[in-house]
Amino acid sequence: MHKRILYILLFVFALFGAQCQDMHFSQFYASPLYLNPAFTGANVCSRLSIAYRNQWPGISTAYSSCLASFDHSFSNNNVGVGIQFASDVAGTGGLKTTMVNPLFSYEAALSRKYSLRFGVQPGITMKSINMNNLTFGDQLARGGNVSTVEVPVQSRTFLDFGAGALFYGKGFWLGTSFYHLNRPDESLFWYSNARLPIRCSVHGGYRYDFNKGEKNDDGRKLFTAAFNYRRQAKFDQLDLGFYFTRNIFNLGFWYRGIPLLKSYKPGYPNNDAVCIIIGLETDRVNIGYSYDITVSGLAAISRGAHEITLSYQMCKLKPKKKKARLVNCPKF
Numbered sequence: 272m273h274k275r276i277l278y279i280l281l282f283v284f285a286l287f288g289a290q291c292q293d294m295h296f297s298q299f300y301a302s303p304l305y306l307n308p309a310f311t312g313a314n315v316c317s318r319l320s321i322a323y324r325n326q327w328p329g330i331s332t333a334y335s336s337c338l339a340s341f342d343h344s345f346s347n348n349n350v351g352v353g354i355q356f357a358s359d360v361a362g363t364g365g366l367k368t369t370m371v372n373p374l375f376s377y378e379a380a381l382s383r384k385y386s387l388r389f390g391v392q393p394g395i396t397m398k399s400i401n402m403n404n405l406t407f408g409d410q411l412a413r414g415g416n417v418s419t420v421e422v423p424v425q426s427r428t429f430l431d432f433g434a435g436a437l438f439y440g441k442g443f444w445l446g447t448s449f450y451h452l453n454r455p456d457e458s459l460f461w462y463s464n465a466r467l468p469i470r471c472s473v474h475g476g477y478r479y480d481f482n483k484g485e486k487n488d489d490g491r492k493l494f495t496a497a498f499n500y501r502r503q504a505k506f507d508q509l510d511l512g513f514y515f516t517r518n519i520f521n522l523g524f525w526y527r528g529i530p531l532l533k534s535y536k537p538g539y540p541n542n543d544a545v546c547i548i549i550g551l552e553t554d555r556v557n558i559g560y561s562y563d564i565t566v567s568g569l570a571a572i573s574r575g576a577h578e579i580t581l582s583y584q585m586c587k588l589k590p591k592k593k594k595a596r597l598v599n600c601p602k603f
Contacts, residue, residue, distance in 0.1 A: 293450070293470055294336040294359045294368075296322055297525060297546045297561045299499050299510065301580035304340045304355050304374055306474060306499070307448040308390030309437035311376040312344035312351015313598040316586035322578065326563075329574030334361045342374065351376040351390075365404055369397045370431070385440045388598075392433035392450075398457055399426035425459040431467075439598050445475035468504035490518040508543065516552065521559070523548035528566075543567050544575070555584045 296302050302322045303310035319341050326334040342353030353374040360367050372394035379387050402425065435448030451467040458465040476497030482490075493516035500509045512525030525546040544566055550559035563576035 293503065294324070294334070294357070295501070295508075296324055296336070296338070296580075297510070297527075297563055297576070297578050298322065298548060298559050298580045299474070300497070301557070301559055301582060302338050302340065304342060304353055304372075305338055305357070306472065307435035307437060307446045308374045308392040308433055309376050309388040309435040309446060309448070310598065311342045311353040311374040311390050312346075312378075313376070313388065313437075314342075314584060315344050315346055316584060317341070317343045318582060318584055320580070320582040322580045324576060324578045326576040327565075327569065327573040328577065329572050330569075332362055332365075333573075334359065336360075340374075349378040349380075351378075351388075355392075355394075366400045367398065371395050372431075372433075385438065388437040388439075390435045390437070390448075392435075394431045394433070395428065396431045396455070396457070397426065397428045398459065400459060427457060427459050429455040429457065431455050437598065442479065443475070443477045444598055446473075448472045448474075470501065470503040472499060472501040474499040492517055508541070512546070514548070519551050519553055521548070521550040521552055523550075523561075527563075550580075555586075557582045 296305070299306050302320055303313070304320070320339070322336075322338040324334070324336040326336070336357070336359045338355070338357045340353060340355040342351055344351050351374075355370070355372040355374060357370040357372075358367065372392050374390060374392050376388055376390035379389075381387055430453065431450070432452045433448065433450040434452065435446060437444060437446035439445070448471070450470040452469060454466045454469065456464055456466050474497070476495060478493055478495040481492035481494070493514075495514040495516070497513070498509065498511045501507065507529065508527060509529050510525055510527050512523060514521055514523040523546075525548065527543040527546065529541040544563040546561050546563045548559055548561040550557065557580070559578075559580040561578045563578075565573045565575050
């Protein structure tokens with residue numbers, strides 16, 4: 272009985288008083304349009320990307336996130352267009368978030384070495400929850416095994432806007448993005464207000480080519496270091512890590528958290544997970560798998576997180592006559 276009441280209180284707090292954070296991916300560069308709309312059309316030809324994340328499988332009805340996107344470059348006009356679909360399901364009530372986001376970008380060449388891209392994302396988000404999967408106070412008062420008086424299904428649809436910028440040159444990139452710029456109200460009930468806090472991200476990296484200047488290349492050897500800092504309301508987090516590429520094989524290691532510089536409150540350090548990533552990268556196909564090893568207080572029960580990504584380039588990545596540069600960031 273006490274556990275049921277605790278779960279109810281936690282759910283009500285999350286539904287009415289919380290400012291929920293967005294879904295996230297360990298392989299964030301495998302879903303570049305979700306990271307920053309300025310990446311739209313950055314690969315010259317058409318690109319299809321898919322990602323699936325199963326977070327904390329050791330906890331019943333935890334988080335399951337799916338993401339699919341398509342983008343294309345009109346390089347003669349320095350314009351990129353795309354579309355993104357996302358779905359996230361969490362909790363006993365099956366709190367579901369569905370997003371449909373058109374994306375647009377424009378690139379300006381600053382010099383022969385550097386370029387600047389801008390992107391916008393006018394999107395639509397739908398949230399819903401099935402009340403029949405939950406237990407409320409009125410049910411407990413009447414014996415527990417009775418129907419609730421709440422409306423069985425609650426849902427809400429709202430507009431959601433984002434924007435971003437990306438500065439890059441040969442071998443490096445630095446970007447920033449902002450989401451929920453219009454602070455949409457995501458509350459499922461007319462008598463409450465729950466405006467989404469703006470989510471911001473700063474991300475970048477550098478890729479070093481060990482084969483640079485070699486005439487007889489016996490296989491690619493690349494080292495890529497990257498970071499992604501994001502903040503939303505009181506939540507902030509830093510992903511910091513690297514990839515090593517040998518021929519078509521990739522191995523990556525990441526750390527997530529800010530353990531030395533910030534704690535949420537005394538006794539609760541900002542210390543989340545380490546992530547191991549393996550993958551294959553060819554001219555057209557990129558496949559990645561990652562496993563998050565939880566290092567926070569949830570380590571004993573969460574069982575980490577699994578993530579699978581797939582992207583397909585619909586042409587070989589060769590700049591066209593205008594010699595357009597590619598954003599030389601990792602694909603996962």
